[in-house]
Amino acid sequence: MTRKHDAIPDNLAAVRARIAHAAAVAGRDPREIRLLAVSKTQSAGAIARARQAGQRAFGESYLQEALEKIAALADGPDLEWHFIGRLQGNKTREVAAHFDWVHAVDRAKIARRLSAQRPAGRGPLQVCLQVNLSGEASKGGVPPETLPDLAREVAGLPGLALRGLMTLPAPETDPGRQRLPFRRLRALRDGLAAEGLTLDTLSMGMSGDLEAAIAEGSTLVRIGTAVFGPRG
Ligand SMILES: *Cc1c(COP(=O)(O)O)cnc(C)c1O
Numbered sequence: 001m002t003r004k005h006d007a008i009p010d011n012l013a014a015v016r017a018r019i020a021h022a023a024a025v026a027g028r029d030p031r032e033i034r035l036l037a038v039s040k041t042q043s044a045g046a047i048a049r050a051r052q053a054g055q056r057a058f059g060e061s062y063l064q065e066a067l068e069k070i071a072a073l074a075d076g077p078d079l080e081w082h083f084i085g086r087l088q089g090n091k092t093r094e095v096a097a098h099f100d101w102v103h104a105v106d107r108a109k110i111a112r113r114l115s116a117q118r119p120a121g122r123g124p125l126q127v128c129l130q131v132n133l134s135g136e137a138s139k140g141g142v143p144p145e146t147l148p149d150l151a152r153e154v155a156g157l158p159g160l161a162l163r164g165l166m167t168l169p170a171p172e173t174d175p176g177r178q179r180l181p182f183r184r185l186r187a188l189r190d191g192l193a194a195e196g197l198t199l200d201t202l203s204m205g206m207s208g209d210l211e212a213a214i215a216e217g218s219t220l221v222r223i224g225t226a227v228f229g230p231r232g
Contacts (some may be wrong), residue, residue, distance in 0.1 A: 005043030005046050009053035011227050012037070015210075019221065035216060038206075038224030041065070041231045044072040050227065051076060059103075061085030061221050063094060070098055075157060084166075084222060086140045096159070098127055103166045103203050103222075104130040106142045108153050110115055124161040128203045129189060131167050133181045141167065143203045144188055148167035151192055151199075164201025164219070165189050171208065178209040184217035189217075 015035060018039040024028035038059040039047050047058055047069060057080040060066035070081055082101040087110055095102060096117040105111050105127050118125050129150060132141025142150050147165075153163045165188060183202050189199055205213025205221035213221060224231065 005049040006206050008046060008049045008228065012053050012055055012205055012228070013222050015226050016228075018210060019214065022211040024187045025059045026215045027181075028214065032219055034220045036084075036203075036220055036222045037227045038084065039069070039228065040085070040220050040224065042224075042228045044069045047073060047079075051079065055227075056080055057082060059084040067094060067098060080220075086130050088112060090210060097122075099125065101126040101128070103165075104152075104168075105154065106130045106132070106140055108150055111150075111154045111157055111160060115157035118159035124159055127165045128162045128166040129154065129162070131165055131185060133167055134170055135186050137208070139168075144163060144184075146187060148192060148195065148197075151197055155197055162197075162199065164199040164203060166203035168206075169209075173208070175209075175212055176210055178212035179216050181211045182209075182218065186208075 019035060020030045020034050026217060036057045036059045037050050037055050040061040059082040061084055081099045082103060083095050083099045084103045087095060087104055089110060092110060092113040096114045097119055100123055102125060114125055130141040131147055132139050132143055149160045154160055165185050167181055167185045172178050185202060188214055189202060192199060201220055202218050203220045203222065205218045207223050207226035
């Protein structure tokens with residue numbers, strides 16, 4: 001393990017302190033908010049350093065590099081791997097086999113493949129549906145209008161456990177404006193609950209906006225830069 005990873009334990013502690021502070025400001029229990037360390041483009045050595053500091057859940061966006069790191073880190077304590085990238089049909093088999101969570105499901109066809117390809121004996125794959133709140137067609141995510149139909153279908157798939165909703169808003173520095181998409185995601189979650197579909201996870205908040213996300217009810221923040229430093 002090299003010196004260049006020496007900042008990671010302090011970074012993790014600082015992020016955990018930010019989460020605790022944001023929870024206190026919001027009057028929430030900090031234990032309701034999980035920290036997902038986003039390790040895309042980071043080395044297995046960097047992840048090992050975070051693991052040594054007690055971090056167990058890691059988020060990856062690129063399948064090939066993720067599979068290499070999952071294999072390289074299989075010797076130590078059990079890690080929880082989250083696939084947070086855009087998911088194409090030809091990648092579902094490996095994601096279903098090697099990950100514990102998928103955050104960016106936005107089509108029924110992908111969900112059906114993940115369910116069918118989940119190996120028996122691994123338990124259901126934990127799933128969040130990515131919601132597109134910007135209306136930009138180029139961005140991933142299901143539009144809010146068709147979210148209820150997708151949620152009902154995914155909830156019925158045997159290989160999946162539908163846990164919640166995820167969103168990835170456009171970068172925004174104003175804290176008040178940062179909260180708007182997070183508030184909408186929470187309202188969508190509440191709308192599904194009113195229809196009888198209870199979801200326990202709101203995957204929202206990154207290095208630059210985790211306070212705004214926690215203020216709006218985030219239960220899982222996805223933090224890359226603030227844990228590992230800038231991506232190369
Ligand atoms: C890269 C990434 C993150 C982490 O972003 P940071 O700003 O580095 O914290 C979170 N979520 C998704 C979906 C990402 O792709």
